[in-house]
Amino acid sequence: MIDLRRLRVLRAVAHYGTITAAAEAMHFTTSAASQQIRQLARELDVTLLEPHGRRVRLTPAAHRLLAHADAIEARWEQAEIDLRTASDEPAGTVRLCGIPTAVAMLLAPAARPLRARYPRLDVRIREVEQEVGYNLLFDGEVDLAVVEATWSNPPPGDPRFDQRPLADDPFDLVVPADHALAGRDAVELVEAEREDWILPSVTCTCRRVTLAACGAAGFTPNVAHNALEWNAIAHLVANGLGVALAPRLAYLPTHLPIVRLPLTGRASPSRKLLTCTRAGGREHPAVAAVLTELSERAVTVAA
Structure with missing residues (x-):
């Protein structure tokens, strides 16, 4: 044995x-x-x-x-x-983790209605970097992770995990409110080729998305500034120091004089968010309830 x-x-x-x-x-x-x-x-x-x-x-x-x-x-x-499931009603502790934007815009807002609807359900949330989510799932420390689809993820057929699409998260061009493009309904990325650019840190997948999108649009961005958080990026843009690409789920302070412009054309980047559980884990009533709430919320938030 x-x-x-x-x-x-x-x-x-x-x-x-x-x-x-x-x-x-x-x-x-x-x-x-x-x-x-x-x-x-x-x-x-x-x-x-x-x-x-x-x-x-x-x-x-x-x-x-x-x-x-x-x-x-x-x-x-x-x-x-x-x-462990005495009935079909979600109960007990359900442990969730996600990348920062997923925690802020999806997991945290989903927790409140879940707790109100299911009084016996205890929702625990943990913010993590991309790769950590898979490790926590593998180790049995969380029940569900919301991650970004990247080349470094386990392949879709990996028998250890059940990975499924949650939402497409398009990127917007973020410019100062007094910028020449600010009054437009949408722009093509190539229209910002001569701008100074603000990029996320090298550890952020959004940096690679920005560089790839600019390359697909036919130019190399002039990187003037680098920042670790979207809050800092938003303040740099607000002070006229450059433009940036930000996923729609990334929270940018609403009081700042900045404008988010949807992108059109072939060089319009988007990222895919996934929900991931251990193989067989989606059938747990608590996890299933979270997945239903996340799916409904993702449709409206990323629109």
């Missing part, structure tokens, strides 16, 4: 990439995690890890075993839902 605890260590190594990172996530020492893998390999009489330069990598046998391990985890998820 396979020890499921050791199987979870192997899954963590595959997810985090190294034994050290897996051990840290599971609150083991590296030595203890390595010992678990070795014992699992002896139990099955197969090699699970092999040297790869200064590191190790999973063997083909380990990958075959992981396919079964992911299916087992999904069945355990479903078993817990079946055993």
Whole structure:
């Protein structure tokens, strides 16, 4: 009989990439995690890890075993839902996380009506960076994550996660209220090619979206300023220091003298937001209630 605890260590190594990172996530020492893998390999009489330069990598046998391990985890998820749900009414604690704009514009506004509608439901929200959401789901620390679709996400067919579209979030051109373009209903991005530009930090996916969109429009933006938060970007624009692209879900202070202009034409960027659960997790009544509320709210907020 396979020890499921050791199987979870192997899954963590595959997810985090190294034994050290897996051990840290599971609150083991590296030595203890390595010992678990070795014992699992002896139990099955197969090699699970092999040297790869200064590191190790999973063997083909380990990958075959992981396919079964992911299916087992999904069945355990479903078993817990079946055993802990006394009725179909959402109840208990539901743990949510999301990227900053999702927390501000979707998760937080959704929590209040959910708590009013389901008095036995306790909604907990956590703001995270993009990659952290998947780790928290994998570790069982949250039940639902709202993330952005990016190239670095797990692929759509990853058996560990259930990822589905939530909303398209178009980008607007943000200009000072006294800008020559401010009175327009919509603009093409190329019309801002000679402007000074304000970009988010290098860790923000919106920076890559801005650079790619400008490139698709046929120009390289003159980056005059960089900022970490949308609040700072909005103040830089308001003071006439440049223009910026901002997703529609990004909150910009309404008292500032700035204008958001919808973009037209081929170089009109948009990002996709996803809801993500562990495989089988969407069937939990509390998670299903959150998903319904989020879907309704996303239609109006991103319009």
